[in-house]
Amino acid sequence: MNHNDDPQIPPDWSYNPSAWNQRIPIIVLALGGMGIATYLTLYQLRVLSSVWEPFFGDGSEKILNSSVSRLLPIPDAALGAISYLVDVVSGIVGGTGRWRTMPWIVIVFGLAVGPLGVVSIVLVILQPVLFDAWCTLCLSSAVISLWMIGPAMDEMLASLQYMKRVKKANKSVWKAFWGNEKAISQVH
Amino acid sequence: MWAQIINVILGLWLMVAPSVLSYDQTGSNNAHIIGPLVVTFAFVACWEITRPVRKVNFLSGAWLLAAPWLLGYSETLPILNDMVVGALVIGFAWVEGKITTSFGGGWKSLWT
Numbered sequence: 001m002n003h004n005d006d007p008q009i010p011p012d013w014s015y016n017p018s019a020w021n022q023r024i025p026i027i028v029l030a031l032g033g034m035g036i037a038t039y040l041t042l043y044q045l046r047v048l049s050s051v052w053e054p055f056f057g058d059g060s061e062k063i064l065n066s067s068v069s070r071l072l073p074i075p076d077a078a079l080g081a082i083s084y085l086v087d088v089v090s091g092i093v094g095g096t097g098r099w100r101t102m103p104w105i106v107i108v109f110g111l112a113v114g115p116l117g118v119v120s121i122v123l124v125i126l127q128p129v130l131f132d133a134w135c136t137l138c139l140s141s142a143v144i145s146l147w148m149i150g151p152a153m154d155e156m157l158a159s160l161q162y163m164k165r166v167k168k169a170n171k172s173v174w175k176a177f178w179g180n181e182k183a184i185s186q187v188h
Numbered sequence: 189m190w191a192q193i194i195n196v197i198l199g200l201w202l203m204v205a206p207s208v209l210s211y212d213q214t215g216s217n218n219a220h221i222i223g224p225l226v227v228t229f230a231f232v233a234c235w236e237i238t239r240p241v242r243k244v245n246f247l248s249g250a251w252l253l254a255a256p257w258l259l260g261y262s263e264t265l266p267i268l269n270d271m272v273v274g275a276l277v278i279g280f281a282w283v284e285g286k287i288t289t290s291f292g293g294g295w296k297s298l299w300t
Contacts, residue, residue, distance in 0.1 A: 010292050011292055012290055012291075012292040012293060013290060013291060013292050014289045014290045015289065117228070117232075121224055121225070121228050124224045125220065125221050125224050125225075128203075128206075128216075128220040129217050129220050129221060146228060146231050146232060147231075149232050149235075149238065150232055150234065150235025150237055150238045151235065153235075153237050153238050154235075154237040154291065157237065157291060157292075157294070157295060157298075158291075158292070160298055161292050161293070161297055161298065164297070164298060
């Protein structure tokens with residue numbers, strides 16, 4: 001499929017990172033992650049009395065009832081579910097030219113994906129080191145959060161490059177960041 | 189991309205190695221920490237846009253070469269395993285692989 005005639009393609013790019021075929025897979029991943037995290041939250045809140053664990057015996061129970069999981073006022077899985085929700089929403093908002101018309105949402109999206117990945121990996125490391133256990137669904141959630149990083153970063157790069165062109169043209173980066181229409185019309 | 193997939197597998201192997209080989213507690217913890225990190229950087233580097241992230245695994249690999257001696261592993265097999273995996277991780281992190289997409293000059297364009 002050739003998209004080269006798409007006016008939304010950033011300069012010197014081979015595709016448009018804000019196109020729906022680029023964004024929908026990430027949104028689907030984030031929805032999946034949100035589903036898993038919500039399920040784990042329900043267990044941590046004792047709405048569900050047991051948790052699915054096909055491989056590691058009582059591993060999931062150990063991890064989900066661990067001291068680390070209760071460090072914050074809300075269960076750690078709830079925090080994950082909220083982060084995934086931010087990813088879903090910031091993945092959906094905006095049209096197919098949003099790398100240029102709404103850089104702020106693209107940056108929110110990129111920044112939401114990053115820390116989620118970092119926290120997931122820290123939790124994966126803590127599982128065997130502190131608790132000598134693994135939790136299948138926690139690992140699955142970590143994989144999903146890593147899976148979103150690559151696909152989300154291209155859009156962020158396109159927005160950053162755009163704001164750099166705005167700066168080079170001596171226009172207001174601030175206005176461009178918030179998607180000011182006049183600012184958008186001045187720099188491609 | 190294949191080189192990064194191999195590093196993902198090597199990282200996964202580090203995560204399970206302590207339950208297969210006779211690691212002591214220190215070595216086991218080290219493998220359980222470095223394994224997920226190797227997986228993370230290699231997995232993210234599978235995408236062309238984030239391929240440069242593969243280079244972070246130079247550090248992971250270098251640490252795996254040094255760790256058995258700095259941390260004083262008590263068993264031979266884990267020492268060998270960590271060093272071989274470390275060397276391989278460095279080697280595969282080196283491989284950039286094909287970049288078929290253009291990203292308007294990439295990340296470099298932001299600092300030039």
